[in-house]
Amino acid sequence: MKKYAILVIILSTYFTVSAQENYPKIAGYAGIVHPITTFSPAGNDLNFDGHYVVGMPIGINLWKSKKIGFSFEVVSYVRVENGTSKMSNLLIHPGVLVSLGSGFTFAGRLAFETSGRYGFTPVLNKVVIKNKASSFFIALPVPLRFGNDKPFSTTVAFQFGIAF
DSSP: OOHHHHHHHHHHHHHHHHHHHSSSSSEEEEEEEEEEEEOOOOOETTSSSSSSEEEEEEEEEEESSSSEEEEEEEEEEEEEETEEEEEEEEEEEEEEEEETTEEEEEEEEEEEETTTOOOEEEEEEEEEESSOEEEEEEEEOOOEEEOOOOOEEEEEEEEEEOOO
16 A cells, blocks of 8 residues: 555656646657758759659657757658659658747757768748647758768758647
């Protein structure tokens, strides 16, 4: 009986503290990302110009406090060209989240691609619709990539999605 009393005290203390602080918080999300154009010394590559690339990010955010958190994202990319489509790349994208206020968040992400490229991606994110159980967001990722015997490149992209 004594063991159960201790367990009840520990659990009630945990839930009381959690209810007061509400942190850490966990949120999942899914979205669509459209690379718009890629700039590199080898030349510029405009999406929708002879091909179409789309990414489908899914991730989980762990907010340590109201201001800072950690995020882990995986993005699968599909390329459509000449009437065929294929998965062209898988991106592993861990990062740090910083709340900027007014619904804005900065994500500083590392990037590891199955294509052999690596780098980092600064992302500016804005919640545009917030509901009780979910929120819709838009984001501006700017991937910076190196490696795989290719020149440095940077891309401007547009992302939207839902967090829950």
